[in-house]
Structure formats: C-alpha cells, structure tokens
Amino acid sequence: MNEFYIDSPNDERIADFIGLSNHKLRQLREKEGGDMAPYFIGEGAIVINRASAVGHELLTLIAGEKFDHSRLVAIPEGCNFFRCSPVVLEAITGRPNLKDPIATFRRPPQNDPDDVTKEAKLTVLTESVQNPTNMGMVMRNAAAFGVDAVLFDPQSCDPLYRRAVRVSMGQVFSVPHAQIRSMPETIINLNRKGIQTVALTPDPKSRTLEAVLKSPCQPLAFIIGSEGHGLTTNSLSVADCTAKIPMQNNVDSLNVATSLAVALYAARARGLK
Amino acid sequence: MNEFYIDSPNDERIADFIGLSNHKLRQLREKEGGDMAPYFIGEGAIVINRASAVGHELLTLIAGEKFDHSRLVAIPEGCNFFRCSPVVLEAITGRPNLKDPIATFRRPPQNDPDDVTKEAKLTVLTESVQNPTNMGMVMRNAAAFGVDAVLFDPQSCDPLYRRAVRVSMGQVFSVPHAQIRSMPETIINLNRKGIQTVALTPDPKSRTLEAVLKSPCQPLAFIIGSEGHGLTTNSLSVADCTAKIPMQNNVDSLNVATSLAVALYAARARGLK
Numbered sequence: 001m002n003e004f005y006i007d008s009p010n011d012e013r014i015a016d017f018i019g020l021s022n023h024k025l026r027q028l029r030e031k032e033g034g035d036m037a038p039y040f041i042g043e044g045a046i047v048i049n050r051a052s053a054v055g056h057e058l059l060t061l062i063a064g065e066k067f068d069h070s071r072l073v074a075i076p077e078g079c080n081f082f083r084c085s086p087v088v089l090e091a092i093t094g095r096p097n098l099k100d101p102i103a104t105f106r107r108p109p110q111n112d113p114d115d116v117t118k119e120a121k122l123t124v125l126t127e128s129v130q131n132p133t134n135m136g137m138v139m140r141n142a143a144a145f146g147v148d149a150v151l152f153d154p155q156s157c158d159p160l161y162r163r164a165v166r167v168s169m170g171q172v173f174s175v176p177h178a179q180i181r182s183m184p185e186t187i188i189n190l191n192r193k194g195i196q197t198v199a200l201t202p203d204p205k206s207r208t209l210e211a212v213l214k215s216p217c218q219p220l221a222f223i224i225g226s227e228g229h230g231l232t233t234n235s236l237s238v239a240d241c242t243a244k245i246p247m248q249n250n251v252d253s254l255n256v257a258t259s260l261a262v263a264l265y266a267a268r269a270r271g272l273k
Numbered sequence: 274m275n276e277f278y279i280d281s282p283n284d285e286r287i288a289d290f291i292g293l294s295n296h297k298l299r300q301l302r303e304k305e306g307g308d309m310a311p312y313f314i315g316e317g318a319i320v321i322n323r324a325s326a327v328g329h330e331l332l333t334l335i336a337g338e339k340f341d342h343s344r345l346v347a348i349p350e351g352c353n354f355f356r357c358s359p360v361v362l363e364a365i366t367g368r369p370n371l372k373d374p375i376a377t378f379r380r381p382p383q384n385d386p387d388d389v390t391k392e393a394k395l396t397v398l399t400e401s402v403q404n405p406t407n408m409g410m411v412m413r414n415a416a417a418f419g420v421d422a423v424l425f426d427p428q429s430c431d432p433l434y435r436r437a438v439r440v441s442m443g444q445v446f447s448v449p450h451a452q453i454r455s456m457p458e459t460i461i462n463l464n465r466k467g468i469q470t471v472a473l474t475p476d477p478k479s480r481t482l483e484a485v486l487k488s489p490c491q492p493l494a495f496i497i498g499s500e501g502h503g504l505t506t507n508s509l510s511v512a513d514c515t516a517k518i519p520m521q522n523n524v525d526s527l528n529v530a531t532s533l534a535v536a537l538y539a540a541r542a543r544g545l546k
Contacts, residue, residue: 141527143522144518144520144521144524145520171524174523175522245538247417247418248418248419249447251417254417255413258414258531261535269539
C-alpha cells in the first residue's frame with residue numbers, strides 16, 4: 001500500500017472520485033467508452049471488504065485524515081491510499097468529513113448470460129429497472145433468498161454502479177449477474193431450456209402468486225419491470241405466465257424490489273430447492 | 274382558490290416551503306412546538322388528490338408557472354395558490370423547475386392508539402424506524418396488505434413527514450396510525466387484549482416466519498425495529514414470539530420495510546382475514 005496525503009481538490013490523483021454524487025455524470029463516466037468504465041466504486045468498509053473477499057482487485061482508496069485502515073481486511077501492495085483533507089472530501093462527496101472509505105476496484109469482465117443461468121434454479125430478470133436504489137435492493141433481496149443469477153437488460157441500472165453497490169450492502173458481489181441484449185429473446189430462450197418464466201405484474205386480471213406457485217415450477221425465473229410502467233407487453237406476452245401479489249385499499253403496486261422479495265419468499269416457502 | 278404570482282424567494286407567503294430538502298431543519302420545524310407543527314406537506318398531484326379524498330384540508334399550493342391545476346381534483350375556495358418563478362422554485366426545492374405541485378395541509382389531530390387498534394386484526398408496530406424513506410415504504414406496504422393500524426414510537430419518523438408521505442405515494446392516508454409512548458408497554462397492552470405480537474428479527478436462533486404463522490394467530494401484530502440495531506431487548510423480551518425470514522449467502526438482514534412486506538404477505542397467504 002502506498003499512502004499519500006491530498007490537500008487540493010485539483011490533485012489529479014483523486015480525479016476519479018470528484019463529484020461522486022452527480023448520478024448522471026457518474027453513469028456516463030462509468031458506461032462503456034467512459035473514462036471510468038474499467039472500474040467500479042465501492043463505499044464503506046463492509047462493501048470494500050465484501051468486494052475484496054470475492055477477489056475483486058482494490059486499486060485506490062480514499063479516506064479522511066483519521067481513518068484507521070485496519071478496518072479493511074485486505075489492502076494489496078500496489079493499492080494507492082489517499083488520505084484527504086476536508087476540502088478535498090467536500091469536492092468528492094459534498095461533505096467535509098467521511099466516516100467510511102471509498103475505493104475503486106477493477107471492473108470484472110462481463111459474464112455471459114448463458115453461463116450464469118446454466119445450472120440456475122432460481123433466476124431474476126430485470127427490465128428497465130433504472131433507479132440505482134431499486135437495483136441495489138433487488139441485488140440485496142436476490143442474495144438473501146439465494147437467487148442463482150440476475151439478468152438485466154440494457155435499460156436497467158448497472159448493478160455495479162456505485163449507489164446500487166452501496167444499497168445492496170455489497171451483496172451484489174455474491175449473486176452472479178449478466179447483461180442481456182433483449183428481454184423478450186431472453187425469456188423465449190429460458191422457456192426453451194425448461195425454465196418457467198413468471199412475469200410479476202400488478203394487473204388485477206392476473207392469477208395470484210400463490211396460485212401460480214401451486215403448480216410445480218422448477219427451475220423458475222421471476223421477471224420484474226420498470227418502476228413507472230411495469231413490464232412491456234412484448235415481455236409479458238412471451239412469459240410462461242404472469243402473477244400478481246394481491247393488494248387492498250386500491251393500492252396499485254408495491255415497490256419493484258419489494259415485490260421481488262415477496263415473490264422470492266413465496267417461492268422458497270413453497271419448497272423450491 | 275386565490276391565485277398569486279411569486280417572483281421573490283423572500284416573499285413571506287412562501288416561507289413555509291423554503292429549504293424543503295433540508296431534512297433536519299424540516300423535521301425540527303414540523304415537530305411539536307415548531308412553526309410548521311400544525312401542517313403537513315404533500316408533494317405531487319397523486320399525493321395531494323389522495324389527501325384531499327380522505328378529507329385533509331388543503332391550505333396552500335405552490336407550482337411552476339405553467340402548472341395546469343385541473344390535475345387536482347378538489348381545491349377548496351379558501352386555498353392560496355402560489356405560482357412561482359424559477360428562482361423561487363430553486364430556493365424551495367433546489368431546482369428551477371417543478372413538474373408536480375407541493376401543498377400544505379392542516380395536520381389532523383393525533384389518534385389515540387387504543388382507538389386505532391380497537392377492532393384491528395392486523396397491526397404493525399415500529400420502533401426507531403427513523404429513515405423517512407423506510408417509514409414511507411412501511412406505510413405503502415401496510416396499505417397494500419390491508420393493515421388496520423400502525424403504531425409508531427417517538428423515535429420513529431413521523432409518517433406524515435414530507436418524504437415519508439411522498440414515498441408512501443399517499444398511502445399513509447389510508448392506514449390509521451398513532452404515536453405510542455413506550456414500545457414495551459404497548460406490546461404488553463396488546464398481548465393483554467389477546468393480540469398476538471410477533472417481533473421480526475434477523476436472529477438465526479429464532480423460529481421461522483412460516484413456523485410461527487402455522488399456529489392460529491389472530492388478531493396479529495408485527496413489530497419491526499430500527500434500521501441499524503433492530504428491536505431493543507426490552508421489546509423483544511415482552512413480545513409473544515419472534516420470527517425470522519430465512520436467508521442465504523450469509524446475508525444478515527433485509528431492509529426493514531421489505532421484511533415487513535414479506536411478513537404481511539405470509540400472514541395473508543396463511544389466510545389471516
């Protein structure tokens with residue numbers, strides 16, 4: 001570990017971190033072709049330790065003046081550790097103090113959707129789940145209920161985007177995930193492989209989750225749609241079936257990650273192995 | 274409706290709204306004794322219409338220059354409607370444009386916990402659920418699964434706090450709720466009334482939710498604890514029983530509102546009427 005002290009926000013060594021909470025700019029920088037595309041960002045000792053534990057390569061680390069780096073389990077020899085003055089921290093996070101460190105890791109190569117779903121018994125597919133907080137929750141819930149693979153379409157938030165990683169509490173690292181090109185094609189492909197695809201929908205005309213899960217359905221994939229408009233009709237029409245969570249009080253829908261948690265719990269309670 | 278045009282952020286008529294996204298300041302102003310204590314804030318046409326529909330009194334309304342107020346179902350005669358210039362909107366929300374209107378309503382009188390739980394078959398108790406987003410999700414989930422009453426302790430976020438109302442998508446108005454003084458006392462009180470109190474906990478030594486719900490348990494109250502530390506030992510020790518949601522991958526917990534959604538779904542699926 002090489003330790004440096006940074007007291008100017010213009011120091012080039014911390015340029016990767018500046019303006020961390022500007023979502024739009026960050027997502028552009030981290031996209032394919034952006035200057036940050038080869039990296040992902042992990043925030044907080046828990047997240048950084050979880051990333052390190054599964055073998056992600058820690059490249060740089062920033063922290064406040066008094067941070068005790070023994071809270072991090074493994075810091076590789078080549079890692080640059082930048083202790084930052086309050087002015088620098090403010091340029092990065094908008095606040096002059098930082099309780100928890102922030103790190104960059106080398107972004108792993110993209111997974112092949114066919115590889116991650118090969119032996120999968122429980123899969124999650126996301127269509128246009130754009131909100132990073134929701135994507136983080138989806139990954140946390142997927143990990144908690146032992147999902148084998150998450151496939152996300154190009155309109156969904158990158159699960160390794162900073163805020164998604166943070167909200168997932170680093171659980172994103174324990175669930176294999178891959179980007180797909182087209183949701184309808186992927187659903188058709190999974191159906192051909194004998195995976196039952198269940199589209200979650202608030203549509204009151206749909207069968208209930210309980211009814212759908214009564215018939216044997218293994219392996220199984222749940223499909224969840226965008227926060228605003230739900231699943232596209234193209235995706236709904238090719239799924240094996242649709243399922244709704246019964247609701248009262250004229251509530252029209254649950255949060256997308258919450259719906260997923262309920263569906264995963266119900267599938268597990270039904271004895272899906 | 275009395276319509277006015279406001280082009281100065283210093284105009285006293287919109288002082289109630291200035292600095293809307295400063296959580297700490299807002300919560301102080303809306304607390305008992307604060308200048309905003311007699312009111313609550315609703316954001317967006319959906320939320321405002323839901324508040325109006327259940328009889329909350331709309332007092333003032335702010336919107337951008339081009340807002341079409343026919344999107345609001347009912348604007349009472351005495352309501353002041355302030356159209357604001359971009360500079361004013363920026364002082365209020367941090368952004369110069371505002372798609373959706375913001376309103377103040379008269380805060381309703383506090384409910385009595387004994388009244389709201391009188392006939393309740395399904396109750397939710399929150400202890401130190403401080404995060405407004407989580408409280409909003411708790412209320413949205415409570416509404417979706419037909420919870421009869423939510424009781425929150427003094428350390429929990431006020432369900433009528435702006436961000437909680439927004440995240441609940443106005444569903445907070447469809448669930449009777451009341452503040453309690455002490456969680457352990459309330460639990461003991463509910464037990465005496467024959468309501469089975471089930472504390473949700475990630476404790477791996479606890480029985481599973483599925484096992485707990487197998488025995489008849491009506492009426493029922495779920496108790497959820499703080500985002501960081503869960504329920505206090507005092508509350509855990511007086512509850513009828515504890516229940517965990519089984520998790521994998523060494524995930525230690527789900528989000529508090531997500532856990533509640535799973536528990537409520539499971540209770541409904543078990544046929545709780």
